[in-house]
Amino acid sequence: MxxxxxxxxxxxxxxxxxxxxxxxxxxxxxxxxxxxxxxxxxxxxxxxxxxxxxxxxxxxxxxxxxxxxxxxxxxxxxxxxxxxxxxxxxxxxxxxxxxxxxxxxxxxxxxxxxxxxxxxxxxxxxxxxxxxxxxxxxxVVPPIPGLSDVAFHTSDTIMRIDGVPESLVVIGGGFIAAELGHVFGAFGSRVTIVQQGPRLLMAEDEQVSQRFTEIVAQRHRLLLGHRAQAVEARPGGVAVQVAADGGTGPTETVEAAALLVATGRxxxxxxxxxxxxxxxxxxxxxxxxxxxxxxxxxxxxxxxxxxxxxxxxxxxxxxxxxxxxxxxHPDDLITASAAPVPHAVFADPQIASVGLTEQEARARGIRHVVSVRDYADTAYGWALEDTTSFVKLLADPRERLLLGAHVIGPMAATLIQPLLQALACGQTVDRIARDVVYIHPALTEVVEQALLAL
Missing domain, CATH: 3.50.50.60 (FAD/NAD(P)-binding domain)
Structure with a gap:
């Protein structure tokens, strides 16, 4: 020993x-x-x-x-x-x-x-x-009948495969489904995403989640409100039986060359x-x-x-x-920062978020005001010919402090950084909107405009 x-x-x-x-x-x-x-x-x-x-x-x-x-x-x-x-x-x-x-x-x-x-x-x-x-x-590998009898991938294995599958079924609609669906779709796979909820990325702000779902639906087949009921091997791939209405509605079978299970960790x-x-x-x-x-x-x-x-x-x-x-220092214990923990989804479009979503603020009865600013309202947005991206901010109208920040669009994970700092450091909306000089015509002007509107 x-x-x-x-x-x-x-x-x-x-x-x-x-x-x-x-x-x-x-x-x-x-x-x-x-x-x-x-x-x-x-x-x-x-x-x-x-x-x-x-x-x-x-x-x-x-x-x-x-x-x-x-x-x-x-x-x-x-x-x-x-x-x-x-x-x-x-x-x-x-x-x-x-x-x-x-x-x-x-x-x-x-x-x-x-x-x-x-x-x-x-x-x-x-x-x-x-x-x-x-x-x-x-x-997580869900208990779907037949899943253990077929060759399937998780995020642990799919990035090491020998070739891009002609078609791919993804079970799940969160981070992994969004990012790896983007990867394999970009490389030529026909992607079908089976998602129990009514939108992809359900944990995001509802407005962001809805916009993301609308954009992805133009590239991939989305079976929203569907549950995977069974899986079986087929020549050259797999077949997934799915049911609508969260598993209680009509069923159909989706065939693909490969299956990615992306139902969490x-x-x-x-x-x-x-x-x-x-x-x-x-x-x-x-x-x-x-x-x-x-x-x-x-x-x-x-x-x-x-x-x-x-x-x-x-x-x-x-x-x-x-x-x-x-x-x-056992006699001088500290704790992790109480500031909200940010995250980003590196899909297409990119998403970054921190703090409360609007639906959370409503559900918890937290007073708030909201500002939404489109990339298209900025000069760099014009350069990008962007028509779908935006910044969404929530703040306490009395304390004048940010409650949440959500960005969907190019460079979202970078654009959100000054908002993270404001949340962590207790900076008021007034201060980060007016006491900071934002470079023109950088994309950060969309953050500035959202703050000024707020």
Whole structure:
């Protein structure tokens, strides 16, 4: 049995926790898969690299509105894929080597708790005074009859396939469906999205979700309000039986060369036998923790997808900073920022959002005023010939503070940044609208105009 001062379980965001501050500690990192976690290996980073290529492909045809007439001759999928993973895959070995060279033990076998602060890893038992559970999440595979008998993909696997499928059925209508539907549609797949709700991206502001759905419906076949009832193999692909009206209406069969299941993600805490380690779980299977990320077991901390419901790398990175501080300063605990957590969807169009949606504000009875400004109202919007994008802001009319910000259109994830800062720093609408000089004719003028209207 080996004993450590610190053991980190999970080498996604958890891997960066072990810094120079722990040079005098005996440390270990446990990771049964690949260092870098979901984000680096099969999530946000590779998918965005694919999205950039997809944007280039769709930009060829879209340029006609600017008077530039071009043709897309060929999409070299192996070259696109190999550019992505040729850069990403070597990072695992280099990360493991770095950890070992700098004095941290690395375990690459599956781990499970056998008692509080006691792990069984590949036939060994290890203990620690301090443990951090950062085991991430995995795709949800719904109990659809026949699904286990067919070859299907999740976001974990589809980016590594050998070729672009002629047709693709996507079950789900969230982030993954939006982004990977864009990627494969841009590269030539006929995409059908099966979504139980009435719109795609249902968690977004309703006005944004509706606009996004209208745009995507012009490119892909959308079966909204449909539930996948059964799946079976067919020559050259799969067949998905779907039913309208949320599963109670008429049925039809959709055939495709490939199937992507994009119905969400779940915490990996169960794979760790967290309860055997004395850890409490919430009703969704996440490890329960307080605002400082302490678990129910003294000395055990948690962060990232294992505990939170955001499933966002930037949130996990912020939590790493909090947990590192708290481990090193147990008498001076801090918590994560109370500012709303932003997110972006790198589809076409791009979406970025932070804070309350209008429907949330109404449902909670929160006083608010709304401003919506189209890209088309700005000079750069004219340059883009944009007719569908907009910025939407919500604010408290008495406090004059932003409550929420939502952007749909080119560079949305960048345009929202000054609004994030305003929310986090408590800056009034008046201040960020009038005390800041916005570059003309940059696209940021749409943010300025939305603020002035607000």
């Amino acid at each position: 080996k004993h450590y001062d610190l053991v980190v379980i999970g080498a996604g965001s958890g891997n960066v926790l072990v810094g120079p501050e722990f040079a005098e500690w005996r440390t270990a990192v446990v990771e049964q898969d690949r260092f870098g976690g979901t984000c680096l290996n099969r999530g946000c980073i590779p998918s965005k690299m694919f999205v950039v290529a997809a944007d280039a492909a769709t930009g060829v045809g879209a340029a006609a509105r600017l008077g530039v007439h071009a043709r897309l001759d060929h999409v070299d999928w192996p070259a696109i894929r190999d550019r992505v993973f040729g850069r990403i895959d070597p990072l695992h070995e280099s990360a493991v080597r770095y950890r070992r060279d700098t004095g941290t033990d690395v375990y690459t076998e599956p781990a499970r708790f056998v008692a509080p602060r006691v792990l069984e890893v590949g036939g060994e038992t290890i203990t620690a005074d301090t443990m951090v559970v950062a085991t991430g999440s995995r795709p 779940r915490s990996n805490a169960d794979l760790l036998d967290a309860t055997a380690g004395g850890l409490d779980l919430d009703e969704h299977g996440h490890i329960a923790a307080d605002a400082s990320f302490r678990t129910s077991v003294p000395g055990v901390w948690t962060l990232g997808d294992a505990t939170n419901h955001f499933q966002l790398k930037h949130r996990a990175n912020a939590e790493v900073r909090v947990v590192r501080h708290n481990i090193l």
